Amino acid sequence: xxxxxxxxxxxxxxxxxxxxxxxxxxxxxxxxxxxxxxxxxxxxxxxxxxxxxxxxxxxxxxxxxxxxxxxxxxxxxxxxxxxxxxxxxxxxxxxxxxxxxxxxxxxxxxxxxxxxxxxxxxxxxxxxxxxxxxxxxxxxxxxxxxxxxxxxxxxxxxxxxxxxxxxxxxxxxxxxxxxxxxxxxxxxxxxxxxxxxxxxxxxxxxxxxxxxxxxxxxxxxxxxxxxxxxxxxxxxxxxxxxxxxxxxxxxxxxxxxxxxxxxxxxxxxxxxxxxxxxxxxxxxxxxx
Amino acid sequence: xxxxxxxxxxxxxxxxxxxxxxxxxxxxxxxxxxxxxxxxxxxxxxxxxxxxxxxxxxxxxxxxxxxxxxxxxxxxxxxxxxxxxxxxxxxxxx
Amino acid sequence: xxxxxxxxxxxxxxxxxxxxxxxxxxxxxxxxxxxxxxxxxxxxxxxxxxxxxxxxxxxxxxxxxxxxxxxxxxxxxxxxxxxxxxxxxxxxxxxxxxxxxxxxxxxxxxxxxxxxxxxxxxxxxxxxxxxxxxxxxxxxxxxxxxxxxxxxxxxxxxxxxxxxxxxxxxxxxxxxxxxxxxxxxxxxxxxxxxxxxxxxxxxxxxxxxxxxxxxxxxxxxxxxxxxxxxxxxxxxxxxxxxxxxxxxxxxxxx
Numbered sequence: 271x272x273x274x275x276x277x278x279x280x281x282x283x284x285x286x287x288x289x290x291x292x293x294x295x296x297x298x299x300x301x302x303x304x305x306x307x308x309x310x311x312x313x314x315x316x317x318x319x320x321x322x323x324x325x326x327x328x329x330x331x332x333x334x335x336x337x338x339x340x341x342x343x344x345x346x347x348x349x350x351x352x353x354x355x356x357x358x359x360x361x362x363x364x365x366x367x368x369x370x371x372x373x374x375x376x377x378x379x380x381x382x383x384x385x386x387x388x389x390x391x392x393x394x395x396x397x398x399x400x401x402x403x404x405x406x407x408x409x410x411x412x413x414x415x416x417x418x419x420x421x422x423x424x425x426x427x428x429x430x431x432x433x434x435x436x437x438x439x440x441x442x443x444x445x446x447x448x449x450x451x452x453x454x455x456x457x458x459x460x461x462x463x464x465x466x467x468x469x470x471x472x473x474x475x476x477x478x479x480x481x482x483x484x485x486x487x488x489x490x491x492x493x494x495x496x497x498x499x500x501x502x503x504x505x506x507x508x509x510x511x512x513x514x515x516x517x518x519x520x521x522x523x524x525x526x527x528x529x530x531x532x533x534x535x536x537x538x539x540x541x542x543x544x545x546x547x548x549x550x551x552x553x554x555x556x557x558x
Numbered sequence: 559x560x561x562x563x564x565x566x567x568x569x570x571x572x573x574x575x576x577x578x579x580x581x582x583x584x585x586x587x588x589x590x591x592x593x594x595x596x597x598x599x600x601x602x603x604x605x606x607x608x609x610x611x612x613x614x615x616x617x618x619x620x621x622x623x624x625x626x627x628x629x630x631x632x633x634x635x636x637x638x639x640x641x642x643x644x645x646x647x648x649x650x651x652x
Numbered sequence: 653x654x655x656x657x658x659x660x661x662x663x664x665x666x667x668x669x670x671x672x673x674x675x676x677x678x679x680x681x682x683x684x685x686x687x688x689x690x691x692x693x694x695x696x697x698x699x700x701x702x703x704x705x706x707x708x709x710x711x712x713x714x715x716x717x718x719x720x721x722x723x724x725x726x727x728x729x730x731x732x733x734x735x736x737x738x739x740x741x742x743x744x745x746x747x748x749x750x751x752x753x754x755x756x757x758x759x760x761x762x763x764x765x766x767x768x769x770x771x772x773x774x775x776x777x778x779x780x781x782x783x784x785x786x787x788x789x790x791x792x793x794x795x796x797x798x799x800x801x802x803x804x805x806x807x808x809x810x811x812x813x814x815x816x817x818x819x820x821x822x823x824x825x826x827x828x829x830x831x832x833x834x835x836x837x838x839x840x841x842x843x844x845x846x847x848x849x850x851x852x853x854x855x856x857x858x859x860x861x862x863x864x865x866x867x868x869x870x871x872x873x874x875x876x877x878x879x880x881x882x883x884x885x886x887x888x889x890x891x892x893x894x895x896x897x898x899x900x901x902x903x904x905x906x
Contacts (some may be wrong), residue, residue: 304822327829375605378648389767399821403564410606411562419568419619420777421818430818461818462756462778470685489648496569499576499651570816571776619815622774631772631855637725 276429277324278440278511283341283535284319293318298351299545300333300367301376304358305397305425306511308542309336311344311351315550321541325397329360335367336542350489353553355545359398369552374403374414376544381507382409384533390503393522394495394540395512397425398435400493402500410543413550415500420460423492425511427461428518432517433486434465435478446482446517452479455488464488486517493518494525507531509540566613567621575621576651577639581610583647593642594595596624602617625650654704655711657900658691658725659734660718662744663732663754663782664689664867665699666894669709670901671858673741676895677701687721709903715896717756729900730759732771738899739863740766742889747859750867750878750886751896752849754782772855780848782868787817788841792826792834798869799838803873806839839873846877853882862886866896 284416290296293313301308303325308322322339325332333356337348349368356367357376364370375392381392387407394401399418400525405411432439454474458464468481476484506528512518514537523530533540561581568635577598587607591599598621602612617624629637629652639648654676659666665683669676671840679697681690699706714725715734722728731751739749740762749760757780762772768893774780778787789799809831814820822842827837862884868874869892879886 327826398822406560413563413565415565417568419815420570421816422570425823426818441580458776460778461816462774462783463571463776473685494570499574500565501564502629568815570779572774572780616813619813620848620851623848625770626851626855629855630857631770 275432275436275438277438280321280323280339282319282321282342284340284344285317288318290318290344293551296346296350296352297546297549297553298337299376299542299547299549300337300364301358301373301539301541301545302332302336302356303358303541305516306538307332307336307358308539309340310539310542310546311340311346312550313547315544315547319498320536320542322536322538325360329363329366332360332364333364340463343451346372352378353549355552356548357541368549371434371545371548373541374416375399375411376548377401377509378403378405378411379409379544379547380540380542380545381405381509383532383547384540385505385507385531388505389507389523389531390532391506392498393497393506395423395425395493395508395510395518396448397511399424400496402497404500404503413500417497422459422461422464423489423496424482427489428512428515430461430465431468431482434468435481437478440514441519442482443486443515445479446486447520449483453484453485455491456484457489459492460516463547482517486515487521490521490525493522497526502526502528504528505531507533509533509537511538513537532549561608561610562633564612566618568619573622574651575625576580577613577621578649578651579611580647581608584610586610586644587644589623589642590639590648591640595631596627598624599639653710653905654708654865655713655756656695656698656709657734657897657902657904657905658695658712658714658716658722659783659882659894659897659900660687660691660716660722660747661753661867662717664893665787667694668894668897668901668904669698669702669704669754670898670905672905673754673902675898678891678897683718684892684898685879686720686722691722691878691879692724694749713900713904715900725905729894729903732758732901734766734767734896735760735838735865735904736762736766738895738901739865739889740893740898741898741902743861743887744863745851746863746887748853748856748862750849750853752781752867752874753866754865757781757849757852759856761856770856772852774848779820779893780845780852784817784820784845785868785871787821788824791821792828792837799841800871800873802835803838803842804826805835806833808836809834810840812837812844838841842877846874847880850878850881858882860884864888865892867892867893
């Protein structure tokens with residue numbers, strides 16, 4: 271059996287105490303990304319349940335899987351959800367959604383909900399893109415920059431390295447910090463070239479930890495460059511899968527000289543949260 | 559309702575290539591869309607229900623190449639979209 | 653006068669040994685992780701093939717991305733100058749040169765004397781160069797020559813949107829999953845890279861004759877799609893992969 275080094279644990283959570291049947295509004299947000307998909311259900315503006323899953327080969331299937339995982343054990347059927355907003359790369363192909371809203375707007379809204387109204391700058395490090403978003407105290411976007419052309423700094427880029435060095439992706443961050451001293455970053459931005467560079471480094475005696483450190487360092491530096499294009503205003507927070515890679519986040523925060531507000535329960539679900547909040551707004555508007 | 563600044567484009571190993579639209583200044587008039595022979599731009603209804611100029615999905619990852627005709631290596635920059643916009647809402651970062 | 657030109661490419665070192673404009677020998681060695689060693693090995697091989705000794709070589713000029721690593725060279729020449737010199741020597745009517753290497757692609761505009769007038773390049777991104785072709789062959793589980801053969805059998809267009817070799821690999825996997833024919837995918841890959849390189853080349857004036865050089869010029873399918881995208885006939889000199897090294901060797905003689 272070949273190990274799939276890119277695998278991370280899919281999960282779901284539901285509120286054990288709330289009774290959704292008593293809710294005035296029951297809405298859903300589904301974020302279908304190129305690498306991961308999340309679903310979140312909100313009752314009366316509060317989180318009821320959510321899931322975080324790996325995107326499959328089709329957007330509709332991925333949306334369904336994410337939603338089913340979130341709803342499992344809750345007794346909620348898809349038809350019970352009064353309004354669904356779809357977001358993410360696959361947003362136009364989510365069959366159960368009533369409206370599609372971009373992941374930019376949804377991330378800003380979601381981060382504002384999870385991190386509070388003081389959040390002004392959001393860095394989203396996703397599976398196949400990097401986003402820099404500025405928002406106001408209500409979570410409305412005031413500036414954004416999205417780079418989905420190049421794998422450098424994205425989850426896919428990290429997967430390539432994890433695969434090369436045969437290490438589960440969830441261990442990469444910790445390993446990269448376990449080095450006697452910080453090595454120079456890999457010189458290539460391009461993941462393909464960085465991969466060749468890494469092979470050369472290993473041959474010349476570098477340990478896996480050192481190679482990860484060099485790669486995470488280069489990725490952090492790239493992300494900082496992207497953010498500097500739009501500027502960093504406090505408070506700052508990070509969303510997306512790579513927000514869980516301490517090797518990248520610790521280095522980029524050090525270079526930026528800022529702290530990041532942690533987002534609970536999961537920084538990877540900001541998009542789905544934002545989508546659910548938009549769903550609630552639209553539902554209430556339609557009821558007027 | 560205040561707008562936002564949208565940076566469409568990318569950074570790769572070879573550089574930064576962004577078309578920047580200031581939606582505070584953009585009223586969705588579409589003159590930039592007409593001016594661009596490459597079909598890079600389009601007018602969309604955004605998440606906040608405003609009509610604004612945007613870079614089309616098929617082009618935002620190819621800006622360096624698709625905008626190249628207006629930016630020859632030697633010769634004057636002839637950015638038709640920037641010149642067509644009456645309010646200076648659209649600029650190129652390179 | 654015997655001279656040598658060493659083209660230290662990202663993947664392959666090419667050497668040309670020249671005597672008064674006549675090629676005595678060529679050699680090619682993988683750059684690997686010890687470029688200096690690879691250069692030495694390639695030079696030794698060429699010397700042996702030429703039937704001469706090291707002392708017979710009066711001057712060595714290095715070019716290519718890794719030219720600074722060739723510490724035993726007498727001089728270094730930029731790729732652009734080497735491209736132009738080598739190409740116009742072989743094909744004097746050429747005014748536009750497209751060089752697609754493993755990691756970098758270039759468009760060069762030159763005059764009748766082979767002097768560089770203008771150039772555009774795409775560097776540091778695998779999507780614009782040979783590395784993209786290799787990545788895609790891997791995704792299709794084929795060797796590059798097999799993929800090229802297959803692409804010529806394509807009957808339908810297939811969409812390849814990715815502008816990154818890493819993302820394109822995932823996209824190819826999805827296409828295979830969706831039962832798209834590998835031949836059509838292979839053709840789409842060639843089309844994608846040709847489209848990108850052509851757009852870059854159009855940043856300089858494109859004047860006939862147009863030549864394609866570099867390792868990727870050996871790929872008949874690429875030449876085909878490049879002609880289509882640039883809308884002009886394209887000539888490929890013999891041994892296109894050695895043109896830069898030839899240019900360097902010529903420069904060593906002057």
